[in-house]
Structure formats: C-alpha cells, structure tokens
Amino acid sequence: MTFPLHLAISEQLRDRILNGSYRSGDRLPSEHQIMAEFAVSRITARRAISNLTQQGLVTVQKGKGVFVATQQKVTYSLSSPLTFLETDIARQGVTVTVQTLVFESVTLPIEVAAILKCSIAYLQKKVLLFNGIPGCVDVTYILPELGKAYEAELLEQMTFTTLERNGMTIDKIDATIECTQADYETSEQLEVTLGHPLIVYRHTAYTDDRGAIVHGESISRGDRFCYSVSIDRNGSRDLSSIGTKNRIKDSELLESLC
Amino acid sequence: MTFPLHLAISEQLRDRILNGSYRSGDRLPSEHQIMAEFAVSRITARRAISNLTQQGLVTVQKGKGVFVATQQKVTYSLSSPLTFLETDIARQGVTVTVQTLVFESVTLPIEVAAILKCSIAYLQKKVLLFNGIPGCVDVTYILPELGKAYEAELLEQMTFTTLERNGMTIDKIDATIECTQADYETSEQLEVTLGHPLIVYRHTAYTDDRGAIVHGESISRGDRFCYSVSIDRNGSRDLSSIGTKNRIKDSELLESLC
DNA sequence: AAATTAGACTTGTTATAACAAGTTAGCAAA
DNA sequence: TTTGCTAACTTGTTATAACAAGTCTAATTT
Incomplete structure (x- = not known):
C-alpha cells in the first residue's frame, strides 16, 4: 500500500498546527505556496487541504485563504x-x-x-x-x-x-x-x-x-x-x-x- | 451564485436514495456511468460521489463500487x-x-x-x-x-x-x-x-x-x-x-x- | 476438476490546464 | 479626501489524461 502524497502533506501540515507552528486563526500556506513547497500539482495541494478540512482542523474562505480552526465548544x-x-x-x-x-x-x-x-x-x-x-x-x-x-x-x-x-x-x-x-x-x-x-x-x-x-x-x-x-x-x-x-x-x- | 454541477448530480442521486430507487446496500452507478448519464468529466462525477460520502449516504469500496449505506445504530x-x-x-x-x-x-x-x-x-x-x-x-x-x-x-x-x-x-x-x-x-x-x-x-x-x-x-x-x-x-x-x-x-x- | 491467468471492470492518485468568482490593497479619478 | 476601479492575490469548478491498484469473471492451463 503506497502512502498518498496528499496524505503525507496534510499530515505534515497537521503536525505544524498541533505543535503550534501555525496557531489558532493563522493563515496556512496558499494552494500555490503548497504546490511550490512540496512540488506537487494543485489537485494534490487542494486534496491535502481538504484532508485538514475534513478533520475539522482548518476552515477555508473563498478568496481569503485557509485558516486554523479554533475549537472550543x-x-x-x-x-x-x-x-x-x-x-x-x-x-x-x-x-x-x-x-x-x-x-x-x-x-x-x-x-x-x-x-x-x-x-x-x-x-x-x-x-x-x-x-x-x-x-x-x-x-x-x-x-x-x-x-x-x-x-x-x-x-x-x-x-x-x-x-x-x-x-x-x-x-x-x-x-x-x-x-x-x-x-x-x-x-x-x-x-x-x-x-x-x-x-x-x-x-x-x-x-x-x-x-x-x-x-x-x-x-x-x-x-x-x-x-x-x-x-x-x-x-x-x-x-x-x-x-x-x-x-x-x-x-x-x-x-x-x- | 451558480449551482455547481457536482452538487446538482449528488442531490439527484440523493433523491433516488431517499425515495427508494436505490435501496440500502444497492450499488450506485459507477463513475463511468455517471459520466455518461450526466455528460460530465470524471472529476465532477467523483465529486458528486464524494458529496454523498460526506453526507454518510454511501460508502465506497475500491474495485467494487459505491453502495448505499445502511444506518442503524x-x-x-x-x-x-x-x-x-x-x-x-x-x-x-x-x-x-x-x-x-x-x-x-x-x-x-x-x-x-x-x-x-x-x-x-x-x-x-x-x-x-x-x-x-x-x-x-x-x-x-x-x-x-x-x-x-x-x-x-x-x-x-x-x-x-x-x-x-x-x-x-x-x-x-x-x-x-x-x-x-x-x-x-x-x-x-x-x-x-x-x-x-x-x-x-x-x-x-x-x-x-x-x-x-x-x-x-x-x-x-x-x-x-x-x-x-x-x-x-x-x-x-x-x-x-x-x-x-x-x-x-x-x-x-x-x-x-x- | 482444480488452479492459474488474463482481461474487463471498479475506484485511487496525480498532472496540466483554463476559467469563474470572492478579497484586498493600491492607484487613479472625482 | 473620498470614491471607484483595476490588478493581483485567493479559492471554486470543470475538463482531459495517464497510470496504479483492488475485484471479479471467464477462459486457459495444469
């Protein structure tokens, strides 16, 4: 079983969120920045972000960017x-x-x-x-x-x-x-x-x-x-x-x- | 605001599930069948299926197909x-x-x-x-x-x-x-x-x-x-x-x- | 008859490409 | 100064394409 690129990237971004590199409310790298940093296509970059969204770690705002979600209930x-x-x-x-x-x-x-x-x-x-x-x-x-x-x-x-x-x-x-x-x-x-x-x-x-x-x-x-x-x-x-x-x-x- | 194609398709498939056209455990049309039926690309077909997955209406099995989820808790x-x-x-x-x-x-x-x-x-x-x-x-x-x-x-x-x-x-x-x-x-x-x-x-x-x-x-x-x-x-x-x-x-x- | 294999399905991953549309900052016009 | 518009960002949608990999059936070989 191969480990998908998008998962490797989203796990890495997840680590940065959990260890505090990106803090609550911070903006994550844009799709283009992720494409550059990890040398992947936009599809893969977007999939990585989608993985984070599905875990409830980030929220996406059209035209603005991706932001670390604050979760207190x-x-x-x-x-x-x-x-x-x-x-x-x-x-x-x-x-x-x-x-x-x-x-x-x-x-x-x-x-x-x-x-x-x-x-x-x-x-x-x-x-x-x-x-x-x-x-x-x-x-x-x-x-x-x-x-x-x-x-x-x-x-x-x-x-x-x-x-x-x-x-x-x-x-x-x-x-x-x-x-x-x-x-x-x-x-x-x-x-x-x-x-x-x-x-x-x-x-x-x-x-x-x-x-x-x-x-x-x-x-x-x-x-x-x-x-x-x-x-x-x-x-x-x-x-x-x-x-x-x-x-x-x-x-x-x-x-x-x- | 335009209504995305993938949503239109997933809503239509959702209707079929809810009205009983596809029953619990049934297989949904494959990606290729959806591409043909709705005249869309594979990306859009997959996105439509993904929408259903996210709603918990279907489960996907690699190599097999998409199946209507049975939900009893x-x-x-x-x-x-x-x-x-x-x-x-x-x-x-x-x-x-x-x-x-x-x-x-x-x-x-x-x-x-x-x-x-x-x-x-x-x-x-x-x-x-x-x-x-x-x-x-x-x-x-x-x-x-x-x-x-x-x-x-x-x-x-x-x-x-x-x-x-x-x-x-x-x-x-x-x-x-x-x-x-x-x-x-x-x-x-x-x-x-x-x-x-x-x-x-x-x-x-x-x-x-x-x-x-x-x-x-x-x-x-x-x-x-x-x-x-x-x-x-x-x-x-x-x-x-x-x-x-x-x-x-x-x-x-x-x-x-x- | 049993085991293997090939082929035809299925979904999964990833790339490139183009256009649409929301946001923002800065520049130009009123 | 204020207003308005443009340009440069951002994410959203959709198409085409290729290959990988899981599943199943049926034909082939043992």
Whole structure:
C-alpha cells in the first residue's frame, strides 16, 4: 500500500498546527505556496487541504485563504430537563436568538404520531442564532392544544422555555444524542459545508398527566456544541453547573464564534 | 451564485436514495456511468460521489463500487453509570470483544492529573470490536493502585465492568458527549476514512470515598453508535434503558453483571 | 476438476490546464 | 479626501489524461 502524497502533506501540515507552528486563526500556506513547497500539482495541494478540512482542523474562505480552526465548544447541560435554557447558555457568554422558519399545524409522520399518540400537531422549525450566528436547527412537534394556546410565545422562544413560563412542568425527557452530517438544506441553514459534522439531540418530553407532549430534534454544529450530563447513582442529580472543563470564557467564545 | 454541477448530480442521486430507487446496500452507478448519464468529466462525477460520502449516504469500496449505506445504530444507554455494559449492548444482538492496545503506567498530562489528583496512573487504550468489527477506541486513565490490582481483568474487558465485578461502586459520573472527525491514526484504528464522524463520550467516574478514580474518553463511529439518556425531574433516575419496561435496582444491577 | 491467468471492470492518485468568482490593497479619478 | 476601479492575490469548478491498484469473471492451463 503506497502512502498518498496528499496524505503525507496534510499530515505534515497537521503536525505544524498541533505543535503550534501555525496557531489558532493563522493563515496556512496558499494552494500555490503548497504546490511550490512540496512540488506537487494543485489537485494534490487542494486534496491535502481538504484532508485538514475534513478533520475539522482548518476552515477555508473563498478568496481569503485557509485558516486554523479554533475549537472550543458551548455546552448544553442535560442536568435539568430544560434544554436550550437561555439562562444556561447565557452563563457561557452567549446571546441566543430564535428565528422561526415554520409554525403550522400538520398531519404527523407515523413515527411521531405513535409517540405523541395523535395524528395532528404543530410543527415548529427554528434556527437558533448564537451571538447572531446560526448554530442550531430545531424541529419540534407539540400537541395541538398547546401549540395553539402558546403560539405567540412559541414563535419567539424555545419550546421548553414557553412551557415552563406558562406553568407546565416537564416530568420526564427521553433523549438520544447522535452524530450526523449536514445535507444540503441543513448546510445552508447552518452556513456550513456539505457533510459538516452535526450533533443531534432527539427528545420526547412527558408530563405525568398528559403523557408525551413534545417530540423533536435539535441539530447543532458539531464543531461548536457539546452536551454534558452528570449521572449520580444515588438518584440525586447535581443541578449545579458541571463540566466546567469545556466551558469557555466570554471573551474567547465571542472570538471563536466570529 | 451558480449551482455547481457536482452538487446538482449528488442531490439527484440523493433523491433516488431517499425515495427508494436505490435501496440500502444497492450499488450506485459507477463513475463511468455517471459520466455518461450526466455528460460530465470524471472529476465532477467523483465529486458528486464524494458529496454523498460526506453526507454518510454511501460508502465506497475500491474495485467494487459505491453502495448505499445502511444506518442503524447501536445505543449506549447512560441510564446506569455502567457505560459500555456488555449485557446492555448484547441485548441489541451485538457481541463485544475488547482488544487492548496499550496498558502501562504513565505520567499524566496536566489536565488529567488535575482531575485524578495525582501525577502517575495507568493508561489503557482499547479497541472495541462489535461482531468482530472495530467500532470504538477507548482511552482511559485509572488510579495506579486500581490499575495494578486488576491488571489481568482490565486487559480483557472494559474498565467499569472490572470495577463493578470487584465490588467497587461508582457513585457518580460526569460526562460530556461531543462530535469529532477521524484523524489519520483513528481512521486506521476504526477502519474508516479520514474525517469520518465520531461521537466522543468523555467521562470522569467518582466514588464517594476516593473521589475521581477513572477518567477517559470513548471514541465511537458516529454512523454506528448513539447515546440515550432519560432525565426525570423527580430526581428518581430511571435505570431501565429506553424501550425496556423493567426497572432494575442497584443491587440487582450488580448481580445481573455476573 | 482444480488452479492459474488474463482481461474487463471498479475506484485511487496525480498532472496540466483554463476559467469563474470572492478579497484586498493600491492607484487613479472625482 | 473620498470614491471607484483595476490588478493581483485567493479559492471554486470543470475538463482531459495517464497510470496504479483492488475485484471479479471467464477462459486457459495444469
């Protein structure tokens, strides 16, 4: 098995990034400079850069160049059932804005109908802007009576925030967290490249008296967000802030998002 | 902004996959067939296929062709603090084998030293094979006295399994779940392409008397694995994994391992 | 019949070439 | 001074071409 040229080059550039020769935000050599330095064609140079892009080490800006990616993530804490709690994220120095794309009553896909135990519900599609930059697409179904009752509020903020503000207590959330890659539509909405890594939080919220009332998924940029959870065998969950390791200071965060 | 040819083609092929024209496991048209059908060069045809690969819709096999990816994921349940519980995964019809790459005493990186509150510990690197196929790389640091005491067992199975079998009760786990992309080393270990999406479970395990005893991360193929968690506002944690009705008490849980 | 080989597929790597399009700095005109 | 435009960068798209290497089938040889 021969070791491809493009890989040899991208590994070498990777080393320079990791050992600090190129620092966070620095510009890497241009395609032409790589062609000259390693005596390769443009295809190979571009492939080397593409390898780095796919590893999330650099980002490319047309007309400008290739830059070392800064990677520090905003943490969604799952310690409380209120996901995307504005105050929680705000503690990390981020302003969250909700931009509603869709809010309408729809006939449910069978999977969702089975979960919510009804055939019609409100479908919400929202884009979450963090410091004005798109970071999350949220698609949530909510029981029709709740959707109708709180429409005005739901259009302006996250679902759980609205429910809590109106005195509805979520008793339980079943959730899965997984990885996907951006399709064309999502890549446009989140302003990332096709195939960009995404972290998906799929959830169903229950109340003791109504059963499942909300089901949906939040699709966030995998390079900017992560989830934290604290599991306590005793059953008493730690509701205070955890996972401070991954949290970042306000000033740094602002830079990383801009 | 002009819509690139390669994107137009990959979107068209994507439609065929989603609408069922090409079903799971089917072979897509070869590069030459795409060149002919869409009257484009090989570069454009390959780029179109590359777009699909990056979205995780297809996998490419050299000499064979391009195949529609089957995506069903194995779920790691975080309902109990025993991650990677063999019995839990086994319930999903998967056989797990542990292959230890590294087991040695090392001086800790500062971040880890701060967490474990010591400067030397055992470093374990393991590859988890699911039905014989590599699916997860686990890198875990464990306190020296524990590493030494249970070395033989730790070499053969997952860390938490060993600890529980020896009567050590994990009282708390702090964890974060995030997304990354495979670097060259990881891509070789997990037999995936460079940049393949990965889901990372980073955890610190505590006991009431010793404090932090284990810290590490499990890096799994993002296309094959996901995590599930159930959050209960009442504070009584549901120990049954999602989709299972039986609730297991802590004491019974330990027995069920043996 | 079994083993080998050749040929026709497949994808992977790499080169050269041309044009399109976004960015920026500096120069020239208003 | 300010505005506007050009020129020189940057990355993006696409074509043609050649060879390497993995896979499979079928014909050939043992």
